[in-house]
Amino acid sequence: MTAFEAIDAPESPSPTERALGAVGRREELIPASRAYCREAAREYGLDVAFSRLDWEVSTRAKRRAAAVKRPKIPDAEIGDPLDWASLAGDWADGTDPRRCTVSLTWAAYEAFDRAEWAATLRHELIHVEQFQRFGTTDHGAAFRERAEAVDAAVRCRPFADPKYVLRCSACGTVVGRRYRECAIVREPERYRSSCCEASVECSRSRDGE
């Protein structure tokens, strides 16, 4: 947590959202993300059955920050609520066709700031809501409307680029990259480059998109 946050300010994040920014180890990402999602579902009125939701953290390099893995339901269509009860009998392998998995990409968590990660989770919750209701999900008109309502992006930005680049002020060499705000980003003047023993300059890399 940064020291800058005014905990009681009206716009300050909730405890579960704050906890999203404090994940240090991979094992902590699922519990923190799940807790935030439960709260976000209540706050934004997302209709999600968490008892039918599985979670995983992917450590392979991916361009997608997160994804919902789900069974393919024949003839399912957005806008056409699925009769799950009639479907269960056809599901030969004994798995619950309603179960789906939210897959979180660790590298994206590291690259995103807390607000971006929270918005990413809300985006995935819309996919879960759609899947659990209709048996399928996409980024169509219904999704866009929902995304606007819960303040989530329709498309997530790629996360391969670091947020901050640190350069030696004397020779311009890149001496570091940071994916989130930290001490050296806040006060680069307190550091010296190893190449020239010169001051370090910090710039935001490709802010936004």
Ligand SMILES: [Zn+2]
């Ligand atoms: Zn999506």
Ligand SMILES: [Zn+2]
């Ligand atoms: Zn230098």
